[in-house]
Amino acid sequence: MSLTRPPFPCFREGIPMSTPLKIARLNANQSDFAEHLDALLAWEGVSDKAVNDRVEEIIAAVRANGDAALVEYTERFDGLSVDSMAGLILDRARLELALERITPEQREALSVAAERVRSYHEHQRQDSWRYTEADGTVLGQQITPLDRVGLYVPGGKASYPSSVLMNAIPAKVAGVPEVVMVVPTPRGEINELVLAAACLAGVDHVFTIGGAQAVAALAYGTESVPQVDKIVGPGNIYVATAKRAVFGQVGIDMIAGPSEILVVCDGQTDPDWIAMDLFSQAEHDEDAQSILLSPDAAFLDAVEASLNRLIGDLERDAIVRVSLETRGALIKVDDLEQACVLTNRIAPEHLELSVADPEALLPQVRHAGAIFMGRYTPEALGDYCAGPNHVLPTSGTARFSSPLGVYDFQKRSSLIFCSPDGASELGKTASVLARGESLTAHARSAEYRIKP
DSSP: OOOOOOOSSOOOSOOOOOSOOOOEEEETTSTTHHHHHHHHHOOOOOOOHHHHHHHHHHHHHHHHHTHHHHHHHHHHHHOOOOSSGGGGEEOHHHHHHHHHHSOHHHHHHHHHHHHHHHHHHHTTOOOOEEEEOTTSOEEEEEEEEOSEEEEEOOOTTSOOHHHHHHHHHHHHHHTOSEEEEEOOOGGGOOOHHHHHHHHHHTOOEEEOOOHHHHHHHHHHOOSSSOOOSEEEOOOOHHHHHHHHHHBTTBEESOOOOSOEEEEEEOSOSOHHHHHHHHHHHHTTOTTOEEEEEESOHHHHHHHHHHHHHHGGGOTTHHHHHHHHHHHOEEEEOSSHHHHHHHHHHHOOSEEEEESSOHHHHGGGOOOOSEEEESTTOOHHHHHHTSSSOOOOOOTTGGGTOOOOOGGGGEEEEEEEEOOHHHHHHHHHHHHHHHHHTTOHHHHHHHHTTSOO
């Protein structure tokens, strides 16, 4: 549906503009554009040696001392003193109490979001399959859920109940029987919304621990914390470093970078809408990235005016300003086709196709974590309640990675059942290939099954 373009600039009631934003203005045809784009996209999320050494020390302590190390680190890092691990465990009754304590509006919103996330992910569930060849040989794949999954949830003021739903619900849809959640409660600060989300998502165990020590506990197990098969969920640099360190002992979802949004707009969407969509990522943190591509230079001017006028109305305006001025950009392209070429170069976490006919552009988009189609589909809906997962590949990894889903909590085992005739025929082929690799035992093992 095409909208009539509003007059530019589109001034409305708002906070008066303060110091103008110094957001980069680029043209895709300028001679040094590739160099500017590379610099804009550059992101190095590798931990320094000090962080790595500290994390290794914490992991070693948890492996050696178990619960005692968790109690000690919780007091040291979270300012929460308890006598034993019993003081760091929340039972199901406590989760149900949280669900009762939140407001009716919050409870309804969480319930709606949880149901939509569950419904979407039900479509991702895969079943085992097999087929039989003419000689009776059976081939197939057996799909089974992981036994136990660990979910890391940031705690304190930086709490995200939506992340609980997005991580725990797909695991439960996959059939994971046990989901273990760890969430720090610095100075005893408990976020009731997070616990309510855990209740709705079916989380089985909750421990109020955080940081690298929580990751280590999930990976190796302690007297109280059960060892898991995979760890998912966001965290700070210590959590990310610990996840990288324990990978191999357990699976992990990803090492995520800062949040990103790329908006492609034909110039016909209200510039205030686009400005707020760019803000929606910039407010996450100073390293978040917001980029707009448009073939309409006047529209880019209008969006820049909207950004400057609306920024003062944001609670996190200081963070937004740093994000936009250091990693944001408004980029002029020749046309929407060139915008799609750049989209695939950037491979964004979130892509908004704010155009009259997003379906026409879709075949040209190869690399994006989530694609929001049309003028009425802001990325914020995907963060909370649209249904698809908001755990997405960042920093260009959408070139080879996918959103978190049910498939991340399932394993696939190959099935091979040979009939006597099938073994005889396959044995001849295997024998030739094995002897070509000088693996005599392989060859003879196959040859034993060849019929005379």
